[in-house]
Amino acid sequence: MTRAEVFEKLNEVFREVFDDEDIVVSDATTANDIEAWDSLMHITLVSEVEDAFDIHFEMKDVTKMKNVGEMADKILEMM
Amino acid sequence: MLKELEYPFDSKYIIGKKVMLRKLLRGDGSKRIKKNIAILGGSTTNDIKLCIELFLLNQGIDPEFYESEYNQYYQDAMFPPEELVRFKPDVIYIFTTNRNITKYPQMTDTDDSVGRMIDAEYGKYKNIWENLSRTFHCPIIQNNFEMPVYRLLGNKDVEDYHGKRNFLQKLNSKFYEYAQTNSHFYICDLEFIAADYGLSEWHDLNYWYMYKYAMNLYAIPSLSFNIANIIKSIFGKNKKGYVLDLDNTLWGGVIGDDGVDNIEIGPEEAVGQAYLEFQQYLKEQTHLGIILNVDSKNDEENAIAGLNHPNGVLKPGDMIVIKANWEPKDRNLCSIADELTLLPESLVFVDDNPAERHIVTEQLPGVSAPEIGSVQNYIQILDHSGFFETTVISEDDTNRNRMYKENVQRAQQQAKFDDYNDYLLSLDMRGTIKSFENVLMSRIAQLTNKSNQFNLTTKRYTREEIEEVAANQDYIDLYGRLEDRFGDNGVVSVVIGKQIGNIVDIELWIMSCRVLKRNMEFAMMDELINQCTKRGILKVIGHYYPTAKNAMVKDFYSLHGFEKVDEDDTGNTKWEINVANYIPKNNVINVNGGNE
Numbered sequence: 001m002t003r004a005e006v007f008e009k010l011n012e013v014f015r016e017v018f019d020d021e022d023i024v025v026s027d028a029t030t031a032n033d034i035e036a037w038d039s040l041m042h043i044t045l046v047s048e049v050e051d052a053f054d055i056h057f058e059m060k061d062v063t064k065m066k067n068v069g070e071m072a073d074k075i076l077e078m079m
Numbered sequence: 080m081l082k083e084l085e086y087p088f089d090s091k092y093i094i095g096k097k098v099m100l101r102k103l104l105r106g107d108g109s110k111r112i113k114k115n116i117a118i119l120g121g122s123t124t125n126d127i128k129l130c131i132e133l134f135l136l137n138q139g140i141d142p143e144f145y146e147s148e149y150n151q152y153y154q155d156a157m158f159p160p161e162e163l164v165r166f167k168p169d170v171i172y173i174f175t176t177n178r179n180i181t182k183y184p185q186m187t188d189t190d191d192s193v194g195r196m197i198d199a200e201y202g203k204y205k206n207i208w209e210n211l212s213r214t215f216h217c218p219i220i221q222n223n224f225e226m227p228v229y230r231l232l233g234n235k236d237v238e239d240y241h242g243k244r245n246f247l248q249k250l251n252s253k254f255y256e257y258a259q260t261n262s263h264f265y266i267c268d269l270e271f272i273a274a275d276y277g278l279s280e281w282h283d284l285n286y287w288y289m290y291k292y293a294m295n296l297y298a299i300p301s302l303s304f305n306i307a308n309i310i311k312s313i314f315g316k317n318k319k320g321y322v323l324d325l326d327n328t329l330w331g332g333v334i335g336d337d338g339v340d341n342i343e344i345g346p347e348e349a350v351g352q353a354y355l356e357f358q359q360y361l362k363e364q365t366h367l368g369i370i371l372n373v374d375s376k377n378d379e380e381n382a383i384a385g386l387n388h389p390n391g392v393l394k395p396g397d398m399i400v401i402k403a404n405w406e407p408k409d410r411n412l413c414s415i416a417d418e419l420t421l422l423p424e425s426l427v428f429v430d431d432n433p434a435e436r437h438i439v440t441e442q443l444p445g446v447s448a449p450e451i452g453s454v455q456n457y458i459q460i461l462d463h464s465g466f467f468e469t470t471v472i473s474e475d476d477t478n479r480n481r482m483y484k485e486n487v488q489r490a491q492q493q494a495k496f497d498d499y500n501d502y503l504l505s506l507d508m509r510g511t512i513k514s515f516e517n518v519l520m521s522r523i524a525q526l527t528n529k530s531n532q533f534n535l536t537t538k539r540y541t542r543e544e545i546e547e548v549a550a551n552q553d554y555i556d557l558y559g560r561l562e563d564r565f566g567d568n569g570v571v572s573v574v575i576g577k578q579i580g581n582i583v584d585i586e587l588w589i590m591s592c593r594v595l596k597r598n599m600e601f602a603m604m605d606e607l608i609n610q611c612t613k614r615g616i617l618k619v620i621g622h623y624y625p626t627a628k629n630a631m632v633k634d635f636y637s638l639h640g641f642e643k644v645d646e647d648d649t650g651n652t653k654w655e656i657n658v659a660n661y662i663p664k665n666n667v668i669n670v671n672g673g674n675e
Contacts, residue, residue, distance in 0.1 A: 019099040036098070040125040043290045047297070048095050059289055 001079060006053075006072045013052050017045050027069030053079065080445060084137040086464040087450065090300040097129050104136040110627055111141035112539065114314060117168035118144060119152035121179035122293040130303030131310075138311040149291065152179075156207040159214055169541070170310055171211055172220045175204075176269065176293040177227055177247060184241045193240045201253040208257065208264060216543035218313050220265045220306065223251045225273035225294075228282035262521055263542055265309055265470055272302050275463075308465035314539065315528025318447065318466040319421055320370030321361065322412050324430035325382055325403070329393060330354045331454070334385045335377055345390025353454040358393045360458045365397060368476035369467050370419070370483055372400045374411040374428070379403040399483045408435050409442035418490075419483060420592035422531070422628070427466050429457075471521050478569065482593065485565040492565075503598060503667040506563040510599065510668040512606040515549040515556045522570050523558055530589040531628040533600075535621065535635060538587050553578050555610050559603050561594050561668070568594055572603050581617045583607075588621070588635070601664040604639050608661045619661075621654040639664070 014023045018036045031037040055078045065071050135142045145166040147155040184193045224247040236242035273281040276298045283295035326333045331343025331350045343351040382403030386395045402411040416423040424445030436448035496502035524542040548554045559572035571594045575587040621636045636654035645653035
């Protein structure tokens with residue numbers, strides 16, 4: 001899977017979880033950019049991303065990811 | 080109603096789509112009863128709350144939540160913050176898990192010291208329940224403890240007093256003893272829910288370490304569904320009975336084609352045994368007051384022959400109404416509901432055929448037609464659906480089947496008379512109309528939550544509120560029980576009026592549809608006016624607040640001689656009568672053993 005494909009899939013997950021068809025995520029996207037993305041929705045988001053890519057993040061990685069770009073890097077690394 | 084939120088549901092779908100599902104339900108324009116729910120948590124509860132909300136919205140309840148700060152259940156319960164007091168919860172859910180156990184036995188502990196630890200832990204919870212109960216007078220739901228993820232002592236962990244499993248089970252037993260003696264207190268059986276989900280999956284520790292969730296995120300829909308079932312049961316939203324198909328539902332095979340000798344039912348072979356156990360499960364449910372009816376595409380003769388099969392346990396006499404014909408099933412279901420004076424949506428349609436289920440749910444929105452799978456799944460799916468979640472076992476529940484059957488006999492009796500009044504007289508009716516009595520408080524509260532059609536104000540009461548009304552001299556409170564030659568209908572009507580000076584304002588007037596057209600409402604009004612006269616009341620005021628279901632009592636007060644004095648643009652009406660002008664109307668029910 002290419003990085004672009006990962007982003008495409010991530011975008012889909014974000015749109016489903018936040019029920020917002022207008023979301024477009026980029027490398028720099030953080031929780032500050034999406035209103036409904038609070039620490040509690042983050043739990044659902046991470047779980048749904050794991051499910052979509054059939055991976056499990058390490059706990060230490062989840063706490064380190066700073067933006068969607070880093071999340072995508074981690075996903076590519078694990079696939 | 081959203082199929083996605085009925086059992087068996089897809090937990091992953093619900094967690095992933097909860098925002099969308101919430102919008103969909105909140106935007107569907109349906110009328111729901113509002114309830115305030117306080118969640119006092121010992122770990123993260125956010126998604127539990129969100130999922131409870133989805134399931135309750137789907138059951139016709141619109142919840143508002145108070146959620147304690149992280150792990151503040153004890154502080155909130157013992158020293159309720161102003162916000163919680165103002166919130167006035169209708170129900171409190173204490174979400175604690177084995178993560179909240181402060182002290183487990185050590186290998187150095189003795190039997191006695193472990194006993195003291197159990198008492199101390201139990202004492203903490205008992206204080207919580209008693210304080211909440213005193214402060215809020217509302218039902219309390221408490222989790223029992225789920226079993227831990229590991230067993231230090233292996234298989235011995237469950238029987239040795241040093242074992243955590245042994246410890247938690249003893250503590251759970253203490254909780255159950257409390258539940259048995261406190262009627263407003265309900266256990267949420269977390270232990271079962273976790274075991275049913277799969278204990279290892281349940282305890283996905285990532286969710287604990289990362290987010291302080293005491294269980295796997297994807298287990299939350301199962302948990303929340305269970306809690307929503309308890310809540311909807313407390314507020315009278317349980318279903319009342321089944322409408323059952325016959326061929327391949329109660330027995331294997333098609334009786335019209337195969338003949339009664341060849342249907343599969345009974346212990347001799349696998350398929351027949353599965354159907355037999357399903358029949359036994361349904362039969363057991365009738366003892367809880369859940370009623371059974373038949374809706375089958377068959378000649379009636381064949382249907383009866385199948386039910387009389389010597390290997391079966393469900394007999395024609397276990398069914399209240401049997402519709403075996405070639406009419407569309409949704410139409411049969413409607414006429415069954417009519418004969419029982421129930422709403423179609425209070426019945427669960429059980430049919431192995433997806434096409435029939437589809438027709439019924441399309442034609443009759445609100446009727447549940449669960450996807451029951453194959454015969455080996457029937458019990459599990461119906462059971463887990465929680466249609467009849469039992470929160471109170473009242474005498475009336477256990478007698479309900481008998482009462483519905485007596486109603487069918489009454490209908491036959493009626494057919495013998497040309498004059499309706501003669502029929503009523505022939506029933507030899509005896510009424511008891513008195514102030515609320517202690518043993519009846521649960522039933523009275525239950526009735527205020529269950530009655531939708533013959534209900535003038537649709538005001539709901541908890542048991543605690545009913546007790547308060549009974550204790551307060553400013554209220555005239557009456558219950559009505561009706562017996563006749565065919566049997567005892569139990570408590571069927573409740574009236575609450577508030578005295579303000581020399582006026583009484585009727586806040587609640589309900590009657591069970593079981594006793595429609597028996598003049599019980601006239602007997603109740605006669606007694607209310609009688610009590611008013613004794614208190615020196617001059618005027619009685621009544622209200623009618625229209626809902627989707629109570630059109631049948633729109634003209635209730637007019638029939639009783641009241642004058643309409645007000646009507647607003649939503650159709651709410653206000654009525655008055657001078658006590659001196661009231662003319663008694665009951666001449667068919669002998670009330671409180673008098674005027675024989």
